[in-house]
Amino acid sequence: MIKSWMVIGGLALLLAVIGGSILPPKGVQWFNRLRRPRWLTFEKLIPVIWTFVLSCGVWSAVQVWEQDPGSRQTWMLMAGYAILEVAILAYSPALMIGRSLKLGMIVGAVGFGIGLILTLAVLNVSSSAALLLLPFLIWSPIGTYTTWAMLKLNSTEA
Numbered sequence: 001m002i003k004s005w006m007v008i009g010g011l012a013l014l015l016a017v018i019g020g021s022i023l024p025p026k027g028v029q030w031f032n033r034l035r036r037p038r039w040l041t042f043e044k045l046i047p048v049i050w051t052f053v054l055s056c057g058v059w060s061a062v063q064v065w066e067q068d069p070g071s072r073q074t075w076m077l078m079a080g081y082a083i084l085e086v087a088i089l090a091y092s093p094a095l096m097i098g099r100s101l102k103l104g105m106i107v108g109a110v111g112f113g114i115g116l117i118l119t120l121a122v123l124n125v126s127s128s129a130a131l132l133l134l135p136f137l138i139w140s141p142i143g144t145y146t147t148w149a150m151l152k153l154n155s156t157e158a
Contacts, residue, residue, distance in 0.1 A: 004069070005062045008078075012058045012085055019089030027096025034101075035153040040146060053135045054088070057081065060132035064125050077125065080118040084136075087111035091143070101151040102158045108144035115140060 036043065061081040068074045088111050095104030115136045123130040151158060 004065045005058070008061045008065065008081075009058050011082070012054060012061075015082070015085050015089060016054065019086075019093065022093050023096055027099060030099050030157075031096055034150055034157060037146070037149040037153065040149075046143075049139060050088075053139050054085065056132045056135045057085065060122065060129040063129040063132070064122055067125050067129075073125070077118070077121060080114075080121060084111065084114050084118050087114050088136075088140075095147075100158060101147055101154060105144055105147045105151060108140060108147055112137070112140040112144065 042049075061078060064077050064081075065074055087107065091104055091107045091111065094107045095101065098104075115133060119130050119133040119137060122133065
């Protein structure tokens with residue numbers, strides 16, 4: 001029997017692979033040339049941090065699914081999780097295809113809003129599932145602020 005964590009984790013991984021595959025090489029080069037704030041010493045850890053954050057989101061979704069599998073409310077919450085992951089994964093392509101730090105900042109802020117709404121909706125179903133969304137709610141503003149700080153250092157790259 002296929003477990004819910006396999007399906008949810010597999011779909012999350014598929015979305016991540018698709019999202020990562022649409023990064024244009026010239027956009028990556030553009031981003032790598034941008035100046036960074038001096039305090040951004042943890043940049044190499046960002047992929048690890050996002051992997052942790054997304055894994056927590058998957059586990060949160062599994063907990064919600066297993067509370068009431070297949071109900072209308074659960075399917076709506078699963079759609080919310082999918083929308084949140086798409087919003088998270090949209091940051092890099094939006095930033096690099098649009099070559100705009102401002103666009104990246106907007107996508108990051110919208111993602112935070114989606115995550116906050118989802119967390120509040122999930123809280124009614126499972127407090128532990130809502131707690132698993134806290135790493136996103138903590139990390140997302142840090143990423144958005146970092147993009148804002150980079151915008152200030154690279155004002156011509158708005």
